[in-house]
Amino acid sequence: MIYLDNSATTKPFPEVVDSFVAVATNYFANPSSLHGLGMKAERLLAQAREQIAAMLRVKPNEIVFTSGGTEANNFAIKGVAWQYQRRGRHIITTKIEHPSVAEPCRQLEELGFEVTYLPVDREGRVSVEQVERALRDDTILVSVMHVNNEVGTVQPIEEIGALLAHYPKTLFHVDRVQGISKVPLDLKQAGVDLCTISAHKFHGLRGAGLLYVREGVRLAPLIAGGGQERQLRSGTENVAAIVAMAKALRLALERYERDIGRLQALKDEWLEALAAIPDIEINTPRDGAAPHIINFSLKSGIKPEVFVHELEKSGIYVSTTSACSSKKKAPSKTLLAMGLGEGRAERGIRISLSFDNSREEIAPAVAAIKQAIKTLSEVTE
């Protein structure tokens, strides 16, 4: 098996699964329970929070655990909207956000909020000038992803943060689900107020994620109830998955230190091999892209969904655009926004790597890709 769909989900590290099993087995109590076992669960939660905060270089009380990236994105956007709607009802985001940002924005539009969707350039990047021009007196939130999940373009987060430093009434949310452990970002230095992270993208388990909420920012809770997570996110905490997330983040950041050069080189080799295939057009920009995502379009006539299944026969797993949108047979929003045209946007394929991928996979995978193109061309011609 050659797994090239790491932006959809990564394979959990075995040590992370061990932690999950150990916590779920031995410390299964409710962290809010008064007894000693409950207290141990609570300590585990506190230690996970401290470890994660230290690695993100923020304070423990700035971490709110959620069920994952989608909830964190919804919480950031709706939480700001409800909390600050008297301050203003205008939100700025981009045309290439993940559905977990785009959809809540759309819901808010139905409720009378105004949303500006900024365009991107041919490389899939939003410009700081455009953010500046879109800013208004009643703009309460700017939400820009760190690394685009479809093509891997890194957005100018530090520059936008520096711009927004002059607009204290406008909060800055960054969806960092694809960026963490692949592209460095110092949240404090970049002036980020809210930041989304999800465990299963860095070899943790699904069901755990977090929202960084800068001290001083207030959010209206989405999920009300028992008042867990400082009243911000009720519901019994998923202690085992959260401890596993802390461990996964530690291991993933260690892998970053050790292997980032190798991953970058691996991606370059992939790009070179793919660029040599005549029926493929590379969509990922050459510069300013994350080290793990490669997007290309197939020649016309090949249905990407069929291509994915054809490769699967050889034990090779890739995606059409993003996993979250691949079941709706629509052209890629990101590729369209990049101005690559409807046809190319309909035939996008994404390869996403992790630190566990190797050079040895490239030759057989590329051979299988060529063969699949050949086979499918013959069928359609």
Added chain:
Amino acid sequence: MNYDRILIRYGEMTTKGKNRNIFVRRLKNNIARKLQAFERIQIEYMRDRMYILLNGEPHEPIIEKLKTVFGIHSFSLAMKCENDLDAIKKTALAAVRQLPYQGKTFKVSARRVDKQFPYRSDELNYEVGAHILRHTDGLTVNVREPDLDVRIEVRQDGTYITCRDIFGAGGLPVGTSGKAMLMLSGGIDSPVAGYLAMKRGLEIEAVHFFSPPFTSERAKQKVIDLVRKLTTYGGRIKLHIVPFTEVQQAIYQGVPNEYSLISTRRAMLKITDELRRRQRALAIVTGESLGQVASQTLESMYVINEVTNTPILRPLVSMDKMEIIEIAKRIDTHDISILPYEDCCTIFTPRAPKTKPKKEKVLHYESQLDLAPLLEKAVNDTETLVIDEENGRADEFAELF
């Protein structure tokens, strides 16, 4: 060229005449312990200043740690070069270029400690200032209120160049004022009192009264977490956990309700004083603030304090609650303190405690109890933990993370 050292300026200890060396050496040791993770650094110290030679260690995390060391008035990143005009020019320019200087103003302030050096201070100001201006864009001179003050100090052993001052924690090096016992309840006030005591150079050991099953493991853990926060400022701190249930129950049963609080406080102070004697400390620090609660009226303090003539230091005595909360937030103990667990002060609280207790009455009630053996037992059964900034964690969970 990178910043190769951090220059540390002493605070109040410069007024310490003959004893200054004791303070300087203690500060040096405190800094060395704080920075032990940075193996390559070297610390050089002299009477009026200290240098941390970075030897390639990153300066940002070191700066963060230095901000929590008492006894430092301010510190600056510095570069050193030989006493030579060209070298000074080059080094000063490099020092400026390491900072975000675009659009800022600057001035050069030279000081010639080594009078052998052939250029006068104002000549140096001119020469170096002109050199920096020529080789940077977007930087202008402002001698009155510059954003960057490029300081050049020509000393016998070399020239030091610094651009930016960072304020230190002030106060006196922890340990230079002797040792005191801190009565630590788990509330907002007592950790702040401990912090302020350490700021005056005291080394502290914490004493906590624990009344299982009336107070829970969580309350104990809360106090451990508070001490761990205090270790940021005081290095390793001992925490004495006194088993207090029997004493509390005896008082509750034997002393009329409105006086039980006063008697409980007296018992705590007696136990703390005995621990103090055994640990060879010379004072007791409390988080009392005059008038805050019933046991902190002047009359109550008088009756409670009657059990000992050991100095009781009350750093918060004149502070408002809001001022105390502000410090608690700054030193990061506030969020722990407000966790809502029962502690020994909230159980058995009388409905209407005396705010003006009579000493004679307290003595009378206590004379009918035989508390002394219970107090002695509490002292003997006290559990002592040593809490360190780095290893305050429960090892039970280590492999899970």
